[in-house]
Every structure is written in C-alpha cells, then in structure tokens.
Amino acid sequence: MNNFNFYNTTQIVFGKGQTKQLDKLVPKNAKILITYGGGSVYTNGVMDKVKAELVKSDRKIFEFGGIEPNPRFETLMKAVAICRDKKIDFLLAVGGGSVMDGTKFIAVAAVADEYIGKEEELLKFGFAGTPIENPLPLATVATLPATGSEMNSGAVITNGEDKLPFFNSKNFPRFSILDPEFTYTLPPKQVANGVIDTFVHTVEQYVTYPVDARFQDRTSEGILQTLFEIGAKTVNEPADYDARANLVWCSTMALNGLIGSGVPQDWSVHMIGHELTALYGLDHAQSLAIVLPAMWRFRQVEKSEKLIQFAERVLGITEGSDDYKINKAINMTETFFNELGAKTKLIDYGITETDVEKIIKALEKHGMTALSERGDVTLDISEQVLRMAL
Amino acid sequence: MNNFNFYNTTQIVFGKGQTKQLDKLVPKNAKILITYGGGSVYTNGVMDKVKAELVKSDRKIFEFGGIEPNPRFETLMKAVAICRDKKIDFLLAVGGGSVMDGTKFIAVAAVADEYIGKEEELLKFGFAGTPIENPLPLATVATLPATGSEMNSGAVITNGEDKLPFFNSKNFPRFSILDPEFTYTLPPKQVANGVIDTFVHTVEQYVTYPVDARFQDRTSEGILQTLFEIGAKTVNEPADYDARANLVWCSTMALNGLIGSGVPQDWSVHMIGHELTALYGLDHAQSLAIVLPAMWRFRQVEKSEKLIQFAERVLGITEGSDDYKINKAINMTETFFNELGAKTKLIDYGITETDVEKIIKALEKHGMTALSERGDVTLDISEQVLRMAL
Numbered sequence: 001m002n003n004f005n006f007y008n009t010t011q012i013v014f015g016k017g018q019t020k021q022l023d024k025l026v027p028k029n030a031k032i033l034i035t036y037g038g039g040s041v042y043t044n045g046v047m048d049k050v051k052a053e054l055v056k057s058d059r060k061i062f063e064f065g066g067i068e069p070n071p072r073f074e075t076l077m078k079a080v081a082i083c084r085d086k087k088i089d090f091l092l093a094v095g096g097g098s099v100m101d102g103t104k105f106i107a108v109a110a111v112a113d114e115y116i117g118k119e120e121e122l123l124k125f126g127f128a129g130t131p132i133e134n135p136l137p138l139a140t141v142a143t144l145p146a147t148g149s150e151m152n153s154g155a156v157i158t159n160g161e162d163k164l165p166f167f168n169s170k171n172f173p174r175f176s177i178l179d180p181e182f183t184y185t186l187p188p189k190q191v192a193n194g195v196i197d198t199f200v201h202t203v204e205q206y207v208t209y210p211v212d213a214r215f216q217d218r219t220s221e222g223i224l225q226t227l228f229e230i231g232a233k234t235v236n237e238p239a240d241y242d243a244r245a246n247l248v249w250c251s252t253m254a255l256n257g258l259i260g261s262g263v264p265q266d267w268s269v270h271m272i273g274h275e276l277t278a279l280y281g282l283d284h285a286q287s288l289a290i291v292l293p294a295m296w297r298f299r300q301v302e303k304s305e306k307l308i309q310f311a312e313r314v315l316g317i318t319e320g321s322d323d324y325k326i327n328k329a330i331n332m333t334e335t336f337f338n339e340l341g342a343k344t345k346l347i348d349y350g351i352t353e354t355d356v357e358k359i360i361k362a363l364e365k366h367g368m369t370a371l372s373e374r375g376d377v378t379l380d381i382s383e384q385v386l387r388m389a390l
Numbered sequence: 391m392n393n394f395n396f397y398n399t400t401q402i403v404f405g406k407g408q409t410k411q412l413d414k415l416v417p418k419n420a421k422i423l424i425t426y427g428g429g430s431v432y433t434n435g436v437m438d439k440v441k442a443e444l445v446k447s448d449r450k451i452f453e454f455g456g457i458e459p460n461p462r463f464e465t466l467m468k469a470v471a472i473c474r475d476k477k478i479d480f481l482l483a484v485g486g487g488s489v490m491d492g493t494k495f496i497a498v499a500a501v502a503d504e505y506i507g508k509e510e511e512l513l514k515f516g517f518a519g520t521p522i523e524n525p526l527p528l529a530t531v532a533t534l535p536a537t538g539s540e541m542n543s544g545a546v547i548t549n550g551e552d553k554l555p556f557f558n559s560k561n562f563p564r565f566s567i568l569d570p571e572f573t574y575t576l577p578p579k580q581v582a583n584g585v586i587d588t589f590v591h592t593v594e595q596y597v598t599y600p601v602d603a604r605f606q607d608r609t610s611e612g613i614l615q616t617l618f619e620i621g622a623k624t625v626n627e628p629a630d631y632d633a634r635a636n637l638v639w640c641s642t643m644a645l646n647g648l649i650g651s652g653v654p655q656d657w658s659v660h661m662i663g664h665e666l667t668a669l670y671g672l673d674h675a676q677s678l679a680i681v682l683p684a685m686w687r688f689r690q691v692e693k694s695e696k697l698i699q700f701a702e703r704v705l706g707i708t709e710g711s712d713d714y715k716i717n718k719a720i721n722m723t724e725t726f727f728n729e730l731g732a733k734t735k736l737i738d739y740g741i742t743e744t745d746v747e748k749i750i751k752a753l754e755k756h757g758m759t760a761l762s763e764r765g766d767v768t769l770d771i772s773e774q775v776l777r778m779a780l
Contacts, residue, residue, distance in 0.1 A: 222608025
C-alpha cells in the first residue's frame, strides 16, 4: 500500500425528505446565493422544498440560474459579480455536477481580491489548487448522481475550448443533501451517463497495477459490481428507490478520495475524454465510454494484473487463460455501456481519422503528454488509442 | 437503504515515516499534553520521533503517561488537572485505543467548567453525547490497529465496575498518523485482539438484516475477507508491511461511521462483552470472541439472511442448505478466532454458570435490556446466549 493522506470534511445527509434538515444546516442570517442550472429544479419541485426550509430563519436569498453543462467561465463570472455586489456569504448549489463544479469556482473567485479583472488566471492552477485561503462556504443539494462533486473539493471548468481541472483544498461542500427521490425526473440518458461516469471514476483508481491495498480494491469492486447489478434497472425504473439510492451513494463514494487513497491512479481516459467534450460537445460520460475500451485494449499488458482481478472478482470470469479473461472483461464492459445506450466508437459521433491530429494537438496544448498511473501514455500512445477507438 | 448522516472530519495521514508531518499538522505555539499508556512508546522509539518533530516549532510540551487498558476515570482526572493547571490547548494521544479513548474524555472534562468537582456526571450521557461545545482539540499517533478510535468521536471509559460509552460530536481527532511500522513491536496477542476487534466491529454493522445497501455490504465484506486473509499472517509475521498496513486501514474503516451508514446496527455482542471485561478483566477482544459465536447461534433465525450472505460472499460457502451455510460460517468464524489464539468459551476464563446472574444484573443496571438491530435481545435472551457460551 502506498502512503496517503485522506481528508474529507463534507457532511452527507442522505435519504428521503432530507431537505427538512436545511434550516438547521445553513447558518441563520446568511446571505445566500442559490445556484442552479437549466431550471429543472423549478419544474420538479426541488427548489420549492429548498426555499421552504431556508425561509424558516431570517436569511436573504438570491438566485443565479443558467449554469450550463460543462460550466463556462464567463457564465460563472456573472454569479461572481452578484456575490460581490450583494455581499453573499453562503453558496447553495442545487443541481448536478456542473452546478456544483461551477459553484466551487464562484466560491473562490468571489473572494480572490488579488485576481479581480484577471480571474481567468485562477484556472491555471490545475490539480495543484488555487492558493485562495478562505473561499465562500458552499453546500449542495445534489440532483444527479455522477460526478462526486458533492463530496470532493474538485471541479472542471470550461473556458473557450479548454476544459480545465479546478481545485481548492477548502472547497469541500459544508454539507450535501442527497435525496435519491430528487433524481427520479432525470432523463434516462443522464442517469445512464451517471452510471458510466461512476464506473469510469472507479476504474481510473482501480484498474492500474496492484499494490496490495485490499480495502481499496474491494471497495472499488463493490462499487463496480453494484453498477453492473443496478445500472440498467435504475435507468429503466427511475422510481425504484433502492436501486437509485445505491447509484447515488456509489457515485459519491467513487470520487471522494476514499478508493484512491494509497493506490496508483490513472485518469488518462478522463484527460482524453475532456478533449472530446471540449472539441465536439460530447457528454462527459459519452467520451469516457469511447476512450475506456480502447485504452484497456491498447494497454492490456501494462494493466494485465488488475484487468484479470477485475474479470475474476467483479465479473466472475474464472475460467480460461489470462488473455481470455482480459478480453472478455473488456468486451463485457463495452457491452454494459452499449446496453446503457452509450456508443463506444468515435465514428458514432462523426469523429473520423482526420480529427485525431486535432485532438492530439489539444492534449499537447494542455500538457497531457505523460498520462496514466505510470506516466507512460505519451501523445503517441494517446493517438494510437484514439485510432483504435475510431 | 435507510436514511443516514455521515460526517467525519479526521484527517488521516497514513504510512511509513508520516510522523515527519507532525510539525506541519500541530499548531505552532501550542501547549501540548502528550498522553500515552504503559510506556512502550518510549522503548520502541515512537515517542522520540514524535518529539523530534514537535520541538521544531516553539511549543510547550507536557506529558501524561500511565493510561491503562480500559482507561479509568480516576486516572484520566489526573490528566484533566494538568490541562487546567498548565492551560493545555492541544492534546496528542500517542498509543492505542485506550490512550485515544481516554484522551477524548480528557478533552471534554478539561473544559467542562460547569462540571468541576462532579466530572463523573459526564459519563452519564452515553451514546447521546456530552453537551460540551468546544472540547480541547486532540490528535493521535495511533500504535495499535483495533478500536477505530483514531477516526471517530467515541470512547469507552471505565468507572468502578462500569464500562461506559462516551461520545462528543466534536471529539473527532483533528488528524491521526497511522504508521503501520509503529505496530511491529506489539505483542502478538494484542495484534490478534486487534484483528478480532475489527472483525466484530464490522459484523455488528453487517450481520443484521438486509436493507439493500450494496456499497455498505460489500465494503464490510471486503474488510472481513481481508481479515480472514491477513489475520494469522500479520500476527505471525509482524514486519510484513503490507499485511500490517491492510490490518491498520481496515481497523480504521471498520469503525469510522462509513459501513454503518444507512444500515441497521446490532452492538449487542459489544454490550455483553463490556460486562465481561468490567467484571472479570477479560480483554475487550477476548470478550467479543466468546459472545459472538453464541449470539449468532442463538439468533441465527433473525440473522439468517445476512448470515447466509456472509457465508456465501465472504467465506465462499455456496453449496448446501441454508442451515448448513449458516452453521459452517459460524464454525469457521469460531475457528478463525481460535487460530488467532482467542478462546471462545466462558469456562476458558473460569466463568461458570453461577456467574451468569451477576453478568445479567450488570446489563440490567446499565439499561441493556433491549439490545440488537431489532431491540429484541432482552435480558432473558442475553442470559440464554451467555449459557450457550459457557
């Protein structure tokens, strides 16, 4: 097991009717900015429930809607202006990963006085994290199980054609309310995306190379087994509470630091996927569903031990040669994505051989020249993986 | 899945050489009281490493040793007096579960001004938690994988013949350093106790009844499988880093709130075990190893679904009738305890039929009249379980 540091200060309030806790959880007298996305939280009743609690104490409530999928810098800056103007002291993100991610940027930019007028520079710190000491406190009412943003300090912010990691060590939500019933009205495609997103988050931290980290491995395997079991069911039967609750909790646990503690991490599939989203507008999960099978096929030697472990323990493939197990596991994963409605080839989105160079150029621009758990995925290898995914 | 609240603010700093982080982690200018137990931290070099870091900044360091296994109220009150006298503002527990537990009491009692002279009353709040708002901040350098105290807000304090739960919601260690190498010099019996303790913590939250909480179940199963795999090995080969690291991390994860979130919890084995420790001086783990097999045999109908799941998924018992699976799983668990050197009958410790009444009286005195995940373990049932364990 590798050395590690695990620290996660988010309070999770999970289950049916938990918005009832909001009046207790949000500071009295707060000046709150509620952030949200396209407005579905108004049509599905979530916002009403949230506000009904917040008004029970003497709070000032402002709102900012319209945070788009893959939240954009210029959109978020409008919210930053409101924070400054209204002296907001608490942010409540009501929505999915993009709303929560965008709100993390707002929390930092709103107080980064030394960056006024040049807030774009805050996007340059990447995984190292911005040096802003006391971002605005934020919390979430999460409505989409996918990104894990409700229990981590990271975000992804889009600026032009750049999709950029954004971290701040103080950006953990103070609390996150996870009511699985709030996800019942999601379009099936978004739920399927959430299943795939959670799946790929998990394998980026698990299908690497073994370091004898048994708790971490088995916890990852538990998430993956659960997704195989409930993935299709929860897409097709949205109001099955238990299936949805299991998806919601797995998606949170897949990216809160726990399963990645003390083990190697990959993330090359995400980094290549981000370019597909930025350049061609694919959903995040759609991009992952394309890159993962190709990456595994191309790097099956480097990942052989964990691919075999995945085949045996998660999928129950215990017969046959190592090669057979690996190939069957990759095929079953691709089939799983397909059955969830996700396509797994670039050509399915009209991306052809002539686009590969452009994608590689974008990776180069973003410094993605030595990806993977071993740092051995060069631009040349990324190119071959993309060709394999055509 | 049941509704739940999960909140755990302890920073875990895990691995070889991590005491090097202490100067960064402990406030500069702190007036620290280092608490410890019988003094093994002096002979094995841990205390030297701790102090070498602490003196790198301008801190005042005081010490309090002699916290005994099953830490006693009157011992801890001596440390409380030091805290008051020296105006201690940070507690660093260097030791195992008893030192960490005892330090949690010290943290509360030292600032509970309204309880001066009547600190025993602080022991009456039980699982509800003391109402003290701002206990002294505490952190730990944990040297024994067993209790999980390094990442939770609970403790067990002994007063006379009473072994009492002690909680305060602000008593999470600020950080805990878990260096598996610090555990190499533990006596084999203590390591075996740690394996058993971790095992029983896990099953108290897992072998109850199913609520379709797949992440929680599989995470518990991962801990149990790991213990079966590495339990004997880490007792017999103390310097095998990876085996020990897996035990250390599993023991922390078994009692930090994670696997118990959203599922029923039992704890009847612990409550009965506490009386055996208080009355007859058995090690905590020794008491659990006796009560658990008897409890499972007596309540195998109520626990049948989860016992079968445990048999199938953890122990791979997939053939035979349900009864066969249950009985084999219980027998294998008892054998596992025996192979770790733990005896599993009361008579092994000279406790006979004539003692049963005394134990039941103690349970009654402590209000333990409706134990288990269903509240259906009455004093009468506890008595029958104890008779089964003779």
